[in-house]
Structures are given as structure tokens and as C-alpha cells.
Amino acid sequence: EIVLTQSPAITAASLGQKVTITCSASSSVSYMHWYQQKSGTSPKPWIYEISKLASGVPARFSGSGSGTSYSLTISSMEAEDAAIYYCQQWNYPLTFGSGTKLEIK
Amino acid sequence: QVQLQQSGPELVKPGASVKISCKASGYAFSSSWMNWVKQRPGQGLEWIGRIYPGDGDTNYNGKFKGKATLTADKSSSTAYMQLSSLTSVDSAVYFCARSTGTGTIDYWGQGTTLTVSS
Numbered sequence: 001e002i003v004l005t006q007s008p009a010i011t012a013a014s015l016g017q018k019v020t021i022t023c024s025a026s027s028s029v030s031y032m033h034w035y036q037q038k039s040g041t042s043p044k045p046w047i048y049e050i051s052k053l054a055s056g057v058p059a060r061f062s063g064s065g066s067g068t069s070y071s072l073t074i075s076s077m078e079a080e081d082a083a084i085y086y087c088q089q090w091n092y093p094l095t096f097g098s099g100t101k102l103e104i105k
Numbered sequence: 106q107v108q109l110q111q112s113g114p115e116l117v118k119p120g121a122s123v124k125i126s127c128k129a130s131g132y133a134f135s136s137s138w139m140n141w142v143k144q145r146p147g148q149g150l151e152w153i154g155r156i157y158p159g160d161g162d163t164n165y166n167g168k169f170k171g172k173a174t175l176t177a178d179k180s181s182s183t184a185y186m187q188l189s190s191l192t193s194v195d196s197a198v199y200f201c202a203r204s205t206g207t208g209t210i211d212y213w214g215q216g217t218t219l220t221v222s223s
Contacts, residue, residue: 007181033148033209042213043150049207056144086150092209093142094152 002027004087006097012105019074021100023065023087032070033088034063037099043086047072079104107131109201116220121191125217127184127201134182135159140210142200143174152168155204156184158221191221 013019023032032050035043040100045054047063050070058076074081082104087097106184112126127139156166158177165173172195175186184201201214 031207031209035210042216043210044213045209045211048205048209048211054211088150088208088210090204092164094155094204094208096150096152099149 001093002029002089002091002095003029004089004095004097006085006087006100008100009098010101010103013074014105015077017077017081017105019021019077019081021072021085021102023072024096025068025070025089027091028067029089029091030068031090032063032065033090034072035086035088036083037086040084046085073094075105107203107212109203109212111199111201111214111217114218114220116213116222117191117215118223119192119221121221122187122189123191123219124185124187125199125201125219127186127214129184129203131181132203134177135179138204139175139177139184140202141173142202143197144200144216145194146222147195153199153221158182158184172218188219193221195219196221 005024034047036046037043051063062073084099084101086099108130110128117123135158136192140155143151153169153173156163156175163175177184198216200216202210203212204210
């Protein structure tokens with residue numbers, strides 16, 4: 001099983017600040033996907049296949065990486081971005097990272 | 106539009122079983138994998154397994170073998186997950202979720218809350 005390690009576990013950013021969340025895989029993966037989840041709701045597809053933004057995701061979000069190292073970046077933090085972000089890979093079995101909670105400072 | 110409508114909250118006693126449903130609409134049900142994901146209160150996401158309704162093929166997370174059984178009814182476009190021998194650790198929100206060929210999950214159900222309590 002591929003273990004995904006996200007960092008940081010919790011972070012706080014000021015409005016307008018750049019934010020980077022990283023996801024490290026225990027073995028190389030071909031694709032990394034990201035989800036946003038707010039309290040009491042289902043996760044939403046956010047970034048798929050490393051760098052493609054899901055429908056409706058603002059252009060201030062981006063994804064990058066390869067092999068075992070991936071990241072999600074917000075170029076300029078906005079209030080609506082406060083949430084938990086999960087990375088996910090599909091090399092059987094499917095696994096998720098433990099999540100990064102992003103708060104407003 | 107694609108929709109995944111899950112059954113309502115469940116309160117069951119320890120040792121019992123429960124079957125959760127997920128009715129799909131807006132796409133070719135038989136042609137996409139349906140996944141099930143567990144989320145305990147305040148915790149992260151855990152993949153249980155997936156089923157391909159077209160031929161009933163299933164893949165399970167080893168941790169849930171013997172705990173979860175996935176089935177699908179093509180005639181009603183509904184996926185099911187049965188959980189057996191329930192204990193308090195099975196109390197969680199369970200999501201059904203469709204995945205694509207590259208393993209991304211592009212649609213999620215609203216979640217079904219399971220509470221195991223005497």
C-alpha cells in the first residue's frame with residue numbers, strides 16, 4: 001500500500017498569502033488528485049491528474065509534481081479557501097493523505 | 106447531471122448488519138467504477154473498495170475484507186454496501202463516489218451517517 005504523507009497537518013494563512021501543501025508518496029505514482037472538504041459536506045474534486053483544475057475551481061489554485069512528490073499551491077489566499085485538503089493516489093489500493101487543515105490567520 | 110443519492114442515516118445495534126444504498130443518475134451506471142469511502146468523526150478519508158456494475162467486479166481494501174460487501178443492481182442503477190458484525194468503530198459517514206479511468210473521484214454522494222450503539 002502506498003502511504004501519502006501530507007504537510008503541514010495544519011496551517012494558517014493571511015488573506016493574500018501564498019500557500020503550499022505538499023503530499024509525499026511512499027512509492028512513485030503516476031497521478032495525484034486533490035479534494036477540498038468543508039465541515040459537514042462531501043469532499044469536492046479540486047485538482048486531478050496532478051495539475052488539472054476541476055470545474056469551478058479558481059485559477060489561483062495549481063497543482064504540480066511527479067514521482068513521489070506533489071503539491072497544491074494557492075497563489076493568493078482567500079477566505080473561501082479555508083478547508084481541509086486531501087491528496088489521493090490510485091495504485092491499488094486507493095489511498096488518501098491524512099489531510100491538511102487550512103485556516104485563515 | 107450526475108447525481109449519487111445515498112440512503113438515510115442509520116442507527117443499529119452492535120453485532121448487527123446494515124446495507125447502505127447509492128442511487129446513481131445522469132450517466133451510464135454500468136460503465137464506471139463506484140467506490141465507497143469511510144470517514145470517522147474528525148478523521149480523514151479511508152477507501153473501502155469499489156465495484157464495476159457492468160460485470161460486478163470488485164476490489165477491496167484488505168482492511169475491509171470480511172467487513173464490507175459491495176453489490177450493484179444495474180436495473181435500478183443502485184450500488185449497495187453491506188457492513189456486517191458492526192461495532193462502535195464502524196460508526197462513521199460513508200460516501201459512495203464515482204471514479205474515472207485515472208483513479209480520480211469525480212462525483213460524491215452526500216454521505217450516510219451510521220451510528221452503532223446499543
